[in-house]
Amino acid sequence: MLGDTHAGEDAAQDAFFAAWRSLGRFRQDAKFSTWLYRIAMNRCLRDLRRRKDPPGRVPEDLPTSRGVPETELETAESIRAVSVAVALLAAERRIPLLLREVEGLSYDQIAEVLGVSMTAVKSRIYRARLDLVRTLSHSGPDAP
Amino acid sequence: MMVGPWQRLPCGRATDGLVTYAAEGIGAPAGSHEAGCEYCQTAIDEFGRLWLPVRRWAQREVDLPDDFVATVIARVRRIVQSPRHVVSVSSRGATTVTSWVLGLIAASAARQVPGVAAITPSRAGRQPAARFGAEGAHVHEVDDASISVGLTLVARTDQSLPDLADAVRRKVMSSIADQAGVNVGSVDIVVDDLDVPDST
Numbered sequence: 001m002l003g004d005t006h007a008g009e010d011a012a013q014d015a016f017f018a019a020w021r022s023l024g025r026f027r028q029d030a031k032f033s034t035w036l037y038r039i040a041m042n043r044c045l046r047d048l049r050r051r052k053d054p055p056g057r058v059p060e061d062l063p064t065s066r067g068v069p070e071t072e073l074e075t076a077e078s079i080r081a082v083s084v085a086v087a088l089l090a091a092e093r094r095i096p097l098l099l100r101e102v103e104g105l106s107y108d109q110i111a112e113v114l115g116v117s118m119t120a121v122k123s124r125i126y127r128a129r130l131d132l133v134r135t136l137s138h139s140g141p142d143a144p
Numbered sequence: 145m146m147v148g149p150w151q152r153l154p155c156g157r158a159t160d161g162l163v164t165y166a167a168e169g170i171g172a173p174a175g176s177h178e179a180g181c182e183y184c185q186t187a188i189d190e191f192g193r194l195w196l197p198v199r200r201w202a203q204r205e206v207d208l209p210d211d212f213v214a215t216v217i218a219r220v221r222r223i224v225q226s227p228r229h230v231v232s233v234s235s236r237g238a239t240t241v242t243s244w245v246l247g248l249i250a251a252s253a254a255r256q257v258p259g260v261a262a263i264t265p266s267r268a269g270r271q272p273a274a275r276f277g278a279e280g281a282h283v284h285e286v287d288d289a290s291i292s293v294g295l296t297l298v299a300r301t302d303q304s305l306p307d308l309a310d311a312v313r314r315k316v317m318s319s320i321a322d323q324a325g326v327n328v329g330s331v332d333i334v335v336d337d338l339d340v341p342d343s344t
Contacts, residue, residue: 005209012216017223050262078197079204086201101167101202129167130160136194 001044001098003087011047015040030112037105037113041095048091085135093128096121153183159191166191167198227285231325241324243283243291250281250293250331253319259308261298261339290329293320298337309333 002008018039026035086094099105099113107125111118151159157177165172165188172178172188179185209215228240251263263281282294293316299308313331320328 005212009212009216009219012212013219013223016216016220020220020224075197075200079201082197082201101198126164129163132198133163133191133194136197 011043015043096124097128155183162187166195247281247283250316253315254312257312259303290327292330294332296334300339
């Protein structure tokens with residue numbers, strides 16, 4: 001999400017602390033995990049807005065191909081290409097995509113976490129996927 | 145057939161709408177044009193092939209540092225157990241302020257000084273055990289009567305950094321004294337980046 005272990009530690013710390021402080025305000029009309037996601041996402045978005053280098057930075061901990069058998073090399077390289085492509089998406093598109101593809105949240109859960117309409121979530125994920133497919137179709141081994 | 149997004153297929157359908165079928169791993173609805181059209185099916189298959197690395201990427205194990213969770217929990221615990229400073233006592237009760245709050249006041253005060261672009265978590269020489277603050281402000285208790293504050297900041301260009309640091313120091317000391325009644329003995333400042341305006 002933030003592409004940086006230290007930033008991730010800070011965000012996790014702040015999110016857990018904010019949750020601990022806000023526990024009394026937790027309304028049980030939402031799942032606890034959704035509520036916690038919302039706090040963490042708000043913290044990450046605040047961090048990303050402060051940075052002057054949007055869209056996202058390329059993760060520092062990308063998988064490397066050193067020591068990887070040749071049969072796995074192509075997979076490692078393609079995963080690396082996806083990591084870079086995702087990091088370069090604008091945060092507005094990257095975050096809902098991560099919540100969908102990595103965290104496996106439903107569209108309505110993502111809408112609740114981000115505080116936007118389900119239509120907006122679908123639109124952002126749709127555009128993120130198009131961006132990714134366009135990038136990957138130009139970076140694959142068959143690319144011209 | 146090579147397909148990509150933003151193409152129109154020979155059947156007249158745009159390829160954009162087919163990406164979702166591939167990404168979600170669902171087929172086109174039975175009876176729809178896409179379900180019976182060879183062009184659309186070929187495009188969905190092609191997008192599915194392109195999406196396979198994304199699926200592998202999403203399912204990969206993320207290599208968190210071994211101590212990530214322990215570090216975060218320890219830091220949260222320390223914040224929760226952050227030292228408290230008694231700022232006033234009367235027959236009607238005592239008022240205490242945590243170091244966490246003092247850190248928030250320090251960061252907020254520093255941010256108001258012209259020339260400060262941002263307050264950032266320190267990246268070098270991090271000392272989680274001593275970190276009782278927020279937003280890049282670290283508060284250390286010196287004794288019962290005073291504290292020291294550490295700040296890491298990003299400065300705007302075209303200014304004297306020592307002058308900026310002095311201005312931040314004065315602002316942090318006066319803000320904490322005014323708002324919390326706590327004496328700040330020293331403010332250590334690290335300028336770890338410059339906010340260089342875009343030349344475009």
